[in-house]
Amino acid sequence: MIEALQDAWDAVAGWIFETLVQPALFAAGLMEWAEDAFDWIGFVMFGGLQVVVVYLICRPLEAWRPVEPREDGRSIRTDILYTMLTRLGLLPLIAFVVFASVQARISGMVAESGWIPPTLEMLFPVLREWPLLALLVYVVVIDFGEYWRHRFQHMFGWWWALHAIHHAQRQMTFWTDDRNHILDDMIGAVWTGGLALLIGVPPGQFPLIVILLRVAEALSHANVRLSFGRVGEWLVVSPRFHRLHHGVLGSGETGKNYAVIFPVWDWIFRTGDFRRDVFPRTGDPELPEDMATGGWLRQQWAGLRRMGAALVKAR
Ligand SMILES: [Zn+2]
Ligand SMILES: [Zn+2]
Known part of the structure; x- marks a missing residue:
């Protein structure tokens, strides 16, 4: 089964190379x-592949x-453009550079x-015998690393300036997952890739983990009235759970539900809101209109400007 998938994958890659890339490279010398x-x-x-899997679900x-x-x-x-630029451009580029130079x-x-x-x-040598447990x-x-990265995105002024782009969206859909500042994406890639390298995730398993994270994160942003029930809400992040994180709520009710896949971290660090079965409006009224409805370039520029201002203020 896995071998057949590998063969199909290689065949598609070969076809793209021969029909599109090779002639272009040849023509350009x-x-x-x-x-x-x-x-x-x-x-x-x-x-x-990530875009297709997420879309189908x-x-x-x-x-x-x-x-x-x-x-x-x-x-x-605009959010769809974010996804295409991130998934087909920026992240493959980072992966390529990392594999080619840094890893070597x-x-x-x-x-x-x-x-x-x-x-x-x-x-823990037992992990070697139980691949699924591993x-x-x-x-x-x-x-766990993603939970803390997210906490820090809200904690430090300069990082929040970038993450604010993600929170400015008032029309949240599963595409919103990729609505992030380029700089924030790069920090995220180094953070997650670095942690995976540190704990020794086998290279063959890393893509599977990336797909899992992708599906869970995209689903948590989906515009769907869905919660996982009394027990499920404590086990896996649902669209209800993450919408509260993006919600326009009263004072004292915000700053909850940071977890990405497992809400257990919000439970341990007391940042969870498991009670309310509400689906609030999303967005952040305190952010400038540029960040909410401006195009990709305007949002990127606004994030960079605000980050600069936050750094100056901190000094
Ligand atoms: Zn956030
Ligand atoms: Zn989000």
């Missing part, structure tokens, strides 16, 4: 880049029981010093 370009196709295809749910009508088509299109350099350094950082499998442990640790 850049054939020395052919090998790099082939690796690159793999990363872009992986981004495309989330779009029918949004059609089934929407929280609110899709009135602001322009804002939704790190493993070179490690080999030279003779020191191998301890991984979870070395600390996968779950990796997901839990990475999710």
Whole structure:
């Protein structure tokens, strides 16, 4: 089964390379880049796969029981642009650069010093015999890291200036998941990739974890009236749970529900709101209109400007 998928994947990559990329490289006299370009196709295809999987799961749910009508088509299109730029452009680029240079350099350094950082499998050898348990442990640790990254995004003024773009959206759909500042995306990639490297996630399992995170995060932004019930709400982040995080609420009621996959962190650190079965309006009335309804470039610029102002203020 896995081998058949691998073969199909390679066949598609080969086809894209031969029909689109190779002729273009040839025409431009850049054939020395052919090998790099082939690796690159793999990363872009992986981004495309994420978009397709998320769409197939989330779009029918949004059609089934929407929280609110899709009135602001322009804002939704901006979020779709965010997804395309992030999944098919920026993240494949980061992955490519990291794989090509940083990883080679790190493993070179490690080999030279003779020191191998301890991984979870070395600390807990039982994980080697239980691959599914190992996968779950990796997901839990990475999710813990994501919880704290999210807390910090709200805690530090300069980081909030960037994360504010994500919270400015008043027409929230599953596309909103990717509505982030480029700089914030880069920090996130280093944070998550670095943690995965640190705990020794096998490279073969990392894509699976990325897909899991993607589906969970996109679903939590979906415009669907869905909660996972009394017990489920405590186990997995639902659209209800995350909508409260984005909600326009009264004072003292905001700043809740930071978790990405497992709400247990909000439970442990007392930041959870598990009670209310409400689906509030989303957005942040305190943010400038540029951040809410401006196009991609305006939002990026507004985030950068506010970050600069926050840094100056902090000094
Ligand atoms: Zn947030
Ligand atoms: Zn969100």
